[in-house]
Amino acid sequence: MLEYFKTILSKVSFDRWLFEKELKKAINSLVPDEILNLRDWCYEKFSHMYESILDKCFPQALV
Template identity: 45%
Template structure:
């Protein structure tokens, strides 16, 4: 079940990556829902999205905590 949540989260983040504020809100939600090892995988995924869209780097503050 939780793996499905991780895949769903990646899909949502990809869809909202056009808007940095919305992206940050979704990252915050994801950090509450996912398991610790999934959060580590999510950090890698978000880094690849930031390479494509540098405006999204505002959300890195949530991943540092």
């Protein structure tokens, strides 16, 4: 599932709203270890575009 969500996020990264929607869906579907992996990957790949979205979504998932 993790690789699936990485693919989806890459494909919707052109749209801020879709990216956030799919990121939330991924966080709700993955287990904690996968969420940490996804977080690291997202910050590496998308922080230049969507750092505020990443900051907003990931703390909620890791609490």
